[in-house]
Amino acid sequence: MPDFLPTWPPVTNSFTLFGLLLLAGLIGGWIAARTRVLPSITGYIAIGFILGPGVLGLLNEEALRDTRIFADISLGLVVFELGRRLDLQWARHDRWLLPSGLAESLLSFCAMFALLRYFDIAPLEAAVAATVGVATAPAVVLLVAAELKAEGPVTRRALWHVALNNIIAMLGVTLLLPFIEVGDAGSAWSPTGRALWLVAGSFLLGYAAFWVARLLARFIGKSDAPQFILVVGMIVLTVGVAQMGRLSVLLALLVFGVAARNFDPNHRLIDIRFGHAARLFFVVLFVLTGATLRPEQFGPIAWIGLALVLVRLLGKAFALYLFAWPARISAQQAATLSLALTPMAGLAIGITQPIYDVAPDFGARLAAIVASGIAILHVIGPIATRYALVASGEGEQDARD
Amino acid sequence: MAPLEFKHSEALTIGVELELQLVNTSDFNLAPDADDLLRRAAGDWHAGELKPELTQSMIEINSGVHERYETLLAELRTTRDRLASHARQMNVAIAGGGTHPFQKWRDRKIYPTERFLTVSKKYGFLAKQFTVFGQHVHIGCASADDAIYLNHALIRYLPHFIALAASSPFYQGVDTAFDSSRLSIVNTFPLAGTMPFVADWRAFNQYFQTMYEFGIVKSMKDFYWDVRPKPEFGTVEIRVCDTPLTVDRAAQIAAYAQALSRWLWAERVDWVNPELYLVHSYNRFQAARHGLAGTLVDHATRTPIGIAEDIQHTLRELFPHAVDLASTNALEAVLAIARGEGNDAAWLRKTFAEKTTLPDVVREQAARWMQ
Numbered sequence: 001m002p003d004f005l006p007t008w009p010p011v012t013n014s015f016t017l018f019g020l021l022l023l024a025g026l027i028g029g030w031i032a033a034r035t036r037v038l039p040s041i042t043g044y045i046a047i048g049f050i051l052g053p054g055v056l057g058l059l060n061e062e063a064l065r066d067t068r069i070f071a072d073i074s075l076g077l078v079v080f081e082l083g084r085r086l087d088l089q090w091a092r093h094d095r096w097l098l099p100s101g102l103a104e105s106l107l108s109f110c111a112m113f114a115l116l117r118y119f120d121i122a123p124l125e126a127a128v129a130a131t132v133g134v135a136t137a138p139a140v141v142l143l144v145a146a147e148l149k150a151e152g153p154v155t156r157r158a159l160w161h162v163a164l165n166n167i168i169a170m171l172g173v174t175l176l177l178p179f180i181e182v183g184d185a186g187s188a189w190s191p192t193g194r195a196l197w198l199v200a201g202s203f204l205l206g207y208a209a210f211w212v213a214r215l216l217a218r219f220i221g222k223s224d225a226p227q228f229i230l231v232v233g234m235i236v237l238t239v240g241v242a243q244m245g246r247l248s249v250l251l252a253l254l255v256f257g258v259a260a261r262n263f264d265p266n267h268r269l270i271d272i273r274f275g276h277a278a279r280l281f282f283v284v285l286f287v288l289t290g291a292t293l294r295p296e297q298f299g300p301i302a303w304i305g306l307a308l309v310l311v312r313l314l315g316k317a318f319a320l321y322l323f324a325w326p327a328r329i330s331a332q333q334a335a336t337l338s339l340a341l342t343p344m345a346g347l348a349i350g351i352t353q354p355i356y357d358v359a360p361d362f363g364a365r366l367a368a369i370v371a372s373g374i375a376i377l378h379v380i381g382p383i384a385t386r387y388a389l390v391a392s393g394e395g396e397q398d399a400r401d
Numbered sequence: 402m403a404p405l406e407f408k409h410s411e412a413l414t415i416g417v418e419l420e421l422q423l424v425n426t427s428d429f430n431l432a433p434d435a436d437d438l439l440r441r442a443a444g445d446w447h448a449g450e451l452k453p454e455l456t457q458s459m460i461e462i463n464s465g466v467h468e469r470y471e472t473l474l475a476e477l478r479t480t481r482d483r484l485a486s487h488a489r490q491m492n493v494a495i496a497g498g499g500t501h502p503f504q505k506w507r508d509r510k511i512y513p514t515e516r517f518l519t520v521s522k523k524y525g526f527l528a529k530q531f532t533v534f535g536q537h538v539h540i541g542c543a544s545a546d547d548a549i550y551l552n553h554a555l556i557r558y559l560p561h562f563i564a565l566a567a568s569s570p571f572y573q574g575v576d577t578a579f580d581s582s583r584l585s586i587v588n589t590f591p592l593a594g595t596m597p598f599v600a601d602w603r604a605f606n607q608y609f610q611t612m613y614e615f616g617i618v619k620s621m622k623d624f625y626w627d628v629r630p631k632p633e634f635g636t637v638e639i640r641v642c643d644t645p646l647t648v649d650r651a652a653q654i655a656a657y658a659q660a661l662s663r664w665l666w667a668e669r670v671d672w673v674n675p676e677l678y679l680v681h682s683y684n685r686f687q688a689a690r691h692g693l694a695g696t697l698v699d700h701a702t703r704t705p706i707g708i709a710e711d712i713q714h715t716l717r718e719l720f721p722h723a724v725d726l727a728s729t730n731a732l733e734a735v736l737a738i739a740r741g742e743g744n745d746a747a748w749l750r751k752t753f754a755e756k757t758t759l760p761d762v763v764r765e766q767a768a769r770w771m772q
Contacts, residue, residue, distance in 0.1 A: 084427065085427065087426060087427075087492055090426075090489075090492040093489035093490050093492070094489075094490040094491075094492070149508075151425070151432060151433055152432070152433050152434055152437065153434060153437040153491060156425070156491075156492055160492075221757065222757050222758045222761075261427075267761060267764070270758060270760065271427050271428040271760065273428070328441055328490070330440065333437075393436075394433070
């Protein structure tokens, strides 16, 4: 065969994979949209599940690794955007906001911890799993809200709670880190040192990213296009540096976002909406998320997962109802708000990454505990959020952006 | 249909309606939070009224009836402080201004009351485009015929009100070159314009009956006139003002209307004739387009005069009345605007020049309203 011809069978690369993931997601999203009750995300996840190792096996583990970078970029965008929604001034004016956020996290933690203990899961594992479960999936809530063009008190509060419960989960896992026995991959550094490095380093990185972005913004001015490039550039750079420094991508970008919202007195960084460009990455993110699901997670063990999902929801709902009256939230708002917080961030977002770094065995056991809960939430989470935002009157049933 | 009955009210009492914008605090676009704000405020409302408006990012405050400017101002400030406190708890902001500088009308959601849904069905896209924010000033009239006289005479001075209150230079993301772009949006409605030149209340009632029989109107609410009699309240209502950026200015403009009405009733001017209406659209355009720098044509003397200059001339006549009405402070403030301090449209343009983006302008205008 002449050497100018491609090899046979042809070898795929990241580009073909990225393109195919996008197109597959597009079709999944289109089918979901036709139902008028499912969000597009559910379509992306379903198509990923079907193409993934769990069903057809068209997306194998290697392919998943190749496209991981796109998922990381999209998570970076999401988490930054989320940080921008955490207006610290709001907590000052509504003094029940922070207590209700803390209570929502604490009660859902207690509920999940108690349940896991009931199923004889070891205390430390139960504590870590319950801490991970506190976080609501930011990408799901942001994307469903964007798709429905949802805006209003419930959406605004939901995003604030998501930002807070992600920070709490992240810090919580880091605090528990020293108690986890160091496994083979653990370095000579003590877990305490590692936890400190993780938190302090990520905070510093996020703040440094903000500082540099703000400095550059001073020169480029406030036009949309240059600011868009600036922010996306800084986000991707921060993702990269966080990975290089073995820091938390999640925490660094949350800090970057929160600082951009709260510590920019002259408002040099304008509020960029990522729009269609970011959508590309989100489609890939959710198709890949779908591909991580396995049919057996929906099998007989799923009822532990389902129970976990239920007590988590009850914990959040109870806390939000408890604070509804002093916070002057209506009962209907508290109900839709609780439901909107249903999606669980799970393992994809990197909250558990430091655990894998310290103790891979522990990480694997943890994954086994929460995997079915997360799998179930990948199915019902986006639908619950969509239902909540439509029921609150803030999302448009037929909006398609 | 029975003839309209003009309710008696105390002459020269004043009241205002202000339509306000609700904006979010991230990108400062309009926020559909009227329902939540009304719900939160429902428990602690005493004077006046708080109402929804056509789309979900608008609310309207109606003041009580006042004899004096000072008490009106005090009430408006209290209302503002209360609303601002609720808004802060909701993480939204409230702003004055005749238009939101960059909202897109297609994104607006109609507030779901029967009346607003009917308006939306009747007017199509005009309804959503009507997400603009005005101040209405009511002046109490002792009799219906007094109201008809005042309604005609005020036509001569509407450019003053337009120019003093103008606060909508930006619309749909562009500088319109108008000081009040809002006024052009009101024009598109079929029943916008002015009351016909009727001699008295009896003649007005005949006109209304005819329009009713045509099936064109069902109530006075259907007339979107620049100034109209409001028989249910016993007032004349001036409707050309943009919502100013502060409640203080809203009260000053109401005080100007009060003193002007007192003077017009005292003088019983002899120039109320159909020619008033020949120059009105031209004068109105001048005020909306150029604000205080515009020129109006005085139909009585048949000469053009600068609007800022005409306001200053008028104020000279009004000050003695303002002394009796205890509103000289307000008129001093109006004089300062006409003498060069400039209207809110000028302030908005200056802020845009400094801040360079429209979201920043909204941030500043909300900060100004909420103080």
